[in-house]
Amino acid sequence: MSGQAVSERIRTRAERGDRLKAGLALPLVLLAAVAGLALFGPLLSPHDPTAQDLLHALEGPSLAHPLGTDHVGRDVFARLAHGAGRSLGIALACVGAATGLGLGLGLIAAYAGRWSDMAIMRLADLMLAFPGILLALVISGFLGGGVLPMLIGIKLTLWPQFARMARAIAQGELKEPHVEAARLAGFPARTLLIRHVLPAVLRQTTTLATLGLGAAIMSISALGFLGLGLQPPTPEWGAMISELLPYISEAPVQMAAPCLAIFISVLGATLLGQVLSEPDSGQEAER
């Protein structure tokens, strides 16, 4: 019995490479589709995403407007495509900023230990307890709406995960003999962290960052939906949904388009994160 289990494990390991490749296909296609929409969509559509045409409001799909027009006659495809660039761009910026902040603080916590460790990790707990949406709302109020408050708000809610992960790995890594040796040899803290600890941390970061990307896209659209995100007439998926909601029965296609766009991009990011985390199944439990 146990022999069978062992051979199963060996086989699994051998197959893992192939499975990884197979698993990567779907998320990459999904993300490529969204990225393609963001990059080439605006070129394909001749329409200005904010140009109104009240006489042609709420028209169904046609050659001129492949996804129809919204309640003030704007081309939905153009808004979708321009919105893709914004959603992805802001989400990437949020994740990038959160990664930087989280890794930095996590490494400091692990290296310095004691009080700074305690303070940083309590702060991380605190940020986890504070509803991200409220945080973004408060900061939006403070900074007057737009990209920056959203970026700060979402970044602040994402960084604790990175900090926790970085701290956990770094604590293990700092105990490794070769790192210990380097420390004894008198290498400065910065060198130690950058040369030895950071590479180990970065391997895990990719997974977490991919999952974070999905979370960020969701948060951006939720803020847009609640009217707390990008200000109109900026095309943004969440705002498009809330604008079109009263017309749901007259404009099902126009309404479905941004919903699908959010779904596909988050799904792509989530699946990619899962596939990347698979070689180490323990990490799968992390959200």
Added chain:
Amino acid sequence: MRPALTLLGSRAAQAALTAWLLATLCFGFIHALPGDMALRIAAARVGDERVTVETTERIRREEGLDRPLAVQYAAWLSRVATGDLGQSLVSRQPVRQEIAYHGRFTLGLGALGWLVSYLIALPLGIACGFAPGGWLDRVTTGIAVALASLPSFLVGIGLISVFALSLRWLPPAGYRTGAHMVLPALTLALGLAAFSVRIIRNAVVEVRGAFYMTFARIRGRSAASAFRHHGVRNAAIPVATFAALQFAYMVDGFVVVEMLFNYPGLGELLVKALLARDVPVVMGAGLVIGLVYAGVNLLADLACLALDPRQAARFPA
């Protein structure tokens, strides 16, 4: 009992610290917000369109909003020390009463949502864990991943469109009866279950592959019996830890779900208090959310401790 008590003690201190920090953060945020506080409060009291300069000035005087910030903060802190959270600047009701009223609804919705999520996730997760790779596992995983990729407002809109507006089985908003609770609880539950079903499945798969299970099978127990006697407890540990983690997700979810369904919970109270600059309510709610968060974490730790006494080593005296 020892480790549990130590844990309780250190966690209680941590909880107080977290709650105080959160409330102080709220105080800082709300005063950093631009705009005249007295005017915001006046608008929340008499309605946006009836605000006058005279009302605004009277409120500023009466509520002591013209005092220096440090004085206002100290006054709040000394009141809280005696257990008094003050009065709402808008309703002029005690904050404790407001939080108790709205908290009751959030607690009800949260408990129901959480329960429903496990009613969905537990049987599905265990079934999938017993046949990983089977059709049920693949379908469940597919649906779970799809649900996890939908923001809760989309799930809520979908449920409202189908069950309230098209089929008219359930009311679209409100809180008065059990029927009103179904859609918001389901919105919350689906979001939670999407994550927990995978955690449960993985925990079950992991446990079933463990050596003590193999050993139990060798001793002659059936697969189901072996799982009942040895598997459940081991599988429950990551699940309990995760259940606490879900709290953070829930708090976020409450804000959206309560706004969407016009449900008078804490999230709704907090958003409205923020917009109205109702400082005592915002700080009180911050305090309570912080305490509850710490409490949930403590509960999860206690649960893990109960399930796996070896973990006592993790919490040194």
Added chain:
Amino acid sequence: MNLTTMSRRALIRLASVLPVIALFGSASLAQQGEPVLRVVAPWEYTSNDPADIGYILTRLGVAETLVQVEPEGQLVGGIAESWSVSEDKLSWRFKLRAGLSFHDGSPVTAQAVAASLKQSFIGESLSAVPLDSVSVDGADVVIRTSTPFSVLPAFLCDYASIVLAPSAYGTDGKVIKIVATGPYKLTAIDGKTTLELDRFEGYARPRPAIAKLRYMAVVNGDTRANIAIAGDADLVYTLSPIATPRINAAGQMKVESLTIPRVRALFFDSGLPQFSDFRVRRAIAMTVDRDGIAKAILRHPDSSASQLLPPIMTGWYRQGLPAIAHDPAAARKLLDEAGWIAAGDGIRVKDGVRLAAKLLTLVNRPELPVMASAIQAQLRGIGMEVVIEVGPGNSVPAAIKDGTMQFTLVSRTYVNVPEPIATIIPDFTRERSVWGTVRWDGRDQVKALTEAYLASFDDARKDELRGQIIALLHDQMPVVPVSWSEHSVAVSGRIKNVAIDPYEMRYLVERMAWK
């Protein structure tokens, strides 16, 4: 028994308690038997102070004022049966209806009414009244003003002046509970959202047909529309015109609407170089496609506003005013004349100032941001750049106060009391209004006219003054009216005799009946 099993049991016990807690929060208060009329409206019952929520009490028929207004516009007695003004026009005598009682059974005496009115006059909403004294003379209440104030009866319709019983007030003069005189009395208040009301059996003018009422506050307009679509109420008030077709198509409730004296309009900070010249404001008025907006966005062609107040306000609607046609070409010419010349990017410039401004509008009326984006696109066509900011309901007074308001698109009612002068004065005669114009140079002219209006007891003279005020606003354009509002109410098939009050003062449930 070891710790493990004990704790596990505790966990199980906890788990079994959770659903009980859940149901606790949703315990239904619904009673069997008598049908309950379910009313949904956007206003939350935030406190007991009549100055804050008095309008909910008057709308639901809980509290009454001395004077009331009928949907057709004439002032009638509420608690007062009739009133007269003295020879010197300073002293108003109100004769109370005989045999009235408060909800607690105590009689409505002149002393009680006078005491309640004195409390109302302490608040700010009646501060426009030049009050001298409130006194009791026999069975009558006498109100003296320090200067002639011809519109006093209209001002006494204000919800802040509702009459409450002596038992409603605490020792400090603050209202501790609502004990009033209306056809319905409050029986339960659940949080800020739900009010339960019963027919007041002591009310007999005539006896209301519907015995039980439940009021539910739903702030979000889309949610209110959903409730109407699902048919989960009997009356849903203040609906967005956008939602009307969906509600009617769903077949559960029917939308009835009426054009009311509430206008969606652009107000300007005329102190800014962009807006100081009335020709710019006029050009904007000629560019905004009011008919297009009314048709495409509001879906109600009749709501296009040609002047400040709609025809239903006879007296304030002036027929002879020159129409302002939708003519962007003429608007461009007007801007050229005014010295605003298009620069390279198509935006006009004068003396180094770009014709650009921030348009502040509000999130709480869902049609406003849509209208704002239409106006933004239209103004772009004459070389004006508009940035839209959508703020919460109180952001306009805030912006005016801190000087960041440039121009606004808001929905403004002119019948807080059934006399638009009460809103015209604060909106157009101050340097910085709370909701209206800022730094408009015509404010002193309007002030002189309104003062004459308040002091005049001659109907012909007052009509002439109304004409002059509206003509001045129409000519100088400190405000550009875009559309008049519809007061839309969704009505279920269970009730009849539904009347809509254009003054939004009363829901008139006491006149409705079950089918």
